[in-house]
Structures are given as structure tokens and as C-alpha cells.
Amino acid sequence: LASKPLTRFVNQHPTVVVLCLSFLLMIGLSLVAEGFGFHIPKGYLYAAIGFSILIELFNQIARRNFIKQQSNQPLRARTADAILRLMGGRRQVNVQADSDNRNPVPVPEGAFVEEERYMINGVLSLASRSLRGIMTPRGEISWVDANLSIDEIRQQLLSSPHSLFPVCRGELDEIVGIVRAKELLVALEEGGNVEAIAAASPAIVVPETLDPINLLGVLRRARGSFVIVTNEFGVVQGLVTPLDVLEAIAGEFPDADETPEIVADGEGWLVKGTTDLHALSHTLGVENVLNDEEDIATVAGLVISVNGQIPRAGDIIELPPLHITIVEANDYRVDLVRIVKEQSVHDEDE
Template sequence: FPVCRGELDEIIGIVRAKEMLVALEAGDNVAALASASPAIVVPETLDPINLLGVLRRARGSFVIVTNEFGVVQGLVTPLDVLEAIAGEFPDADETPEIVIDGDGWLVKGSTDVHALQQALEVDDLVDEDEDIATVAGLVIAVNGHIPRPGDVLELSPLQFTIVEANDYRVDLVRVVKLRQYNDEEE
């Protein structure tokens, strides 16, 4: 974990969770422990190839990413870089974003629209000019507001049935190809 003085942009160093818990239980100074392991900080403009070399020096940990003003933007792990190159690796407890469900698919609202188009072999669900990235964003745009569970929306060649949603977001959608689209394919 990064240990900071007052605010996120003042990083003292890095401490492993186990070390921090032992230090806290013993009443030791966590800041002193953190200063023994300084954070590795990189600019957000660093290219991925050079970032790999920096991550090797971090010995499997992570590096802190800052912008041109030194403001922390986040952190990067070796897995983040690998996923940027090779695509997302699902966690052991992570369910797939698109699951076959009878004659359709159950799709998480957070699923990328382009991933849905590729998986279902359809095109042009979204215009390139539109700022829609997820399935939830797509059904909200089509509906004009956040739909409720049970709402059915059509966007040729697909039909979307809202399975799980609340006042703030769409979590799960059932998608089927419209009949006339299936007939045209054959």
C-alpha cells in the first residue's frame, strides 16, 4: 500500500499489508517503515515498453503514475500492462460479461458495446460519433432514461430486456437477436 503524508500526492513510501498490520499492532511508526521502501513514480506519458522495465524493478509490486504537475493519477501493476496488451484476464471469482441464456445472452451493463457487437456478430449498434461505451449506456441512450427491470427495448437487430436495474444504473440485460435478422442470415 502507498503510505502518504496528509494527501495522496505526498507519498512517503510503500508498505505491504502484513508489514503494516504488524507495525500497527507493535505501535511502530508506519511512516518510518514506509520510508524504507520508497515508491516508484512514473509519468503518465511513459510508453508501455519502458513501463515494463520499471515494473521489473518494482519486483512484482506496482508503480505510481503522476501527471505533468506531479498529481497522482493512479497505479499500475504488471497485470494491468499485460491486460492492455493481450486483453482482460478474468479473475477466478469473476463471472463472464456475456453468458449464453437459451436463445439469447445475459449481458452485464458494464460490458463494452464493441465487445457485445463482436460476440453477437452484429455491427453499427452505436455511431462512432456517439459517446457510448457500455451496454448500460446504450440502453439508457435508446430509452432516454434509466430503464426499469422488465422494460423491453429494440435496436435492430437486437432486443434488450432489462433484467436488473435500479435508479442509478443498469446491471444486467438479456439480449436476443430479432427474428427477421436471424431469417436474413440463413
């Protein structure tokens, strides 16, 4: 009757096997000693066995609590936390040579640890992110209208720092193809047709539900170009370039016509509404802004979700430990917020 329950218990708790073998070894040694005439008080054995059982009980309770805590986090998050703990615990001492006296100058410990932690976190969390948090949103896309005059198109190409443009027919949702600014300028000088040139390089379109890992294979087929992201109704939501994926891993690389998404402002930060929540979480060192169950990818989506509606400029939103003030907003979107993080007792001690 007891064999199956005991077998099941031992299989679930391997450390109990080692404990039982230790008990058998202890009892065997005492019997051998008594066979040679050396008497060992039984109280010593009982005390050792009782103490070992008590320690094993505490070990089983701690193990059960650990498993219960880990089950509340996805496997990817647990793996990321484990690797980040290892990266944070590693001690680095780099040595650089002074240009004047060639003497080695020690670099402070952990000089690059923070960058390494950011990149490791970016790689491990890439699959859990949505395209909406990685892509360049619709409102920031520079596109060429094939219905414009040659002079207007030429002026637009020369005034923009981008090298690739989607060519559309009247509106962004009517994409004809993707062209390079250099090739299009040469074609315009030769009197070529813009729409015909763009049709030779059709755009690659992906749904906004596509996994970022699978997006990498699509970007390889794009051969240095970008992909267009649409929703289920075929409306363009944004575009994704290889640089956007790199920024999701290594941090932001602003273009010539862009400003950083997160800028330090005294005791707080000025944050664009289009900022990805993963980047915000890492910069501010908070975790409660991310919720895998909610389909929210940006700071604007977060404040709208917490407020219940699009807030107005000057509104204040409390999301402990974050104090969010709306700086720029209109009836359609949130453009800029100021975030102040409340200092915890632990942070103040550090």
C-alpha cells in the same frame, strides 16, 4: 486546350493508359497486316474497341463506388476489415498425435481462426477505444482506507484476491499511494504506519482522455503496478492494469471474485452493464452498436443513450437486430441486461 484535362484524367485513371496502348497496338497490327496484303474487316476492330470501352466504363463506376464506400470508414477500420477477411479466408488443417496409437488425428479446419480474428481485431481497434471501456470502473476498485484499524486492514487484505491496493485517506479520491498486499501485511505485523508505507510508492495518475496506445508507455513506467484514471475534475474514474489491456486484445480473464461479463443464456446472453461495446460487438457479431461519433463505451451507456434515461428493471429496449431486456438496474446505473439477437435471413440459411 485538351492537354491538361486529358493529362489529369489519365493520371486519375491509370487503367485507361493500358487500354489506349492496347488500341494502338491493335490498330498498328491491322495496318501492318494490310501492308502485307491481308485485309482485316474494320468491324472487328470497332467491335473490340467498343466492348473494351464498355468494360472500362463499368470498371470506373465500380471503382468510384468502392472509393466512396471506403471513404465512409476510418482507415483503421478498413485495415482491420481487410486483415480479418484474410484471416477468415485462410484454411487451416492442424494435425495432432493420438496418445494411444500415435496416429495423426486431423483437427477440424479453422479450429483457432475465431480466436485469431478476435485478437487481430482487438489489436487494430485498441487505439480507437477509450480508457473508460478498458479500465476497471470506480465501483469495482478494492482500496484500503488508511484510517481503519490494523485488524480491519489485515482482514480486508486477506479476504481479497488482489495483490495491489491503492491506499486512500478516508475516500477513494484521496489516494496516498499504491502498496502490495504482501509488503503491507509484513509492515502491519511490525507495527508500521500504513500511510507512510503507501506514500513511498505514489500512484501514477492519467486523464480519462488519454489514448490507449500512449497508455502502454505509462504502464511500462508503472513497473507491474497500475495507473489511476481521473476526469478533468480530479475525481477517480477507475484504474487500468496491464491485464486490462491484455483483456481488451485477447478477451476476458475473470478474477477469482469476478464472473464473466457475457454469459450465454438460452437463445440470448446475460451481459453486465460495464461490458465494453467492442467485446459485445464481437461476441454477438453485430456492428451497429459501435459509433465513433458518440462517447459511449459500455452496454449501460448504450441502453441509457437509446432510452433517453436510466431504464428500470423489466424495461425492453429495441435496437435492431438486438432485443435488450433490463434485468438489474437502480436509480443510478444499469447492472445487468439480457440481449437476444434477431436471426437474419442470411444467418438462418447458414
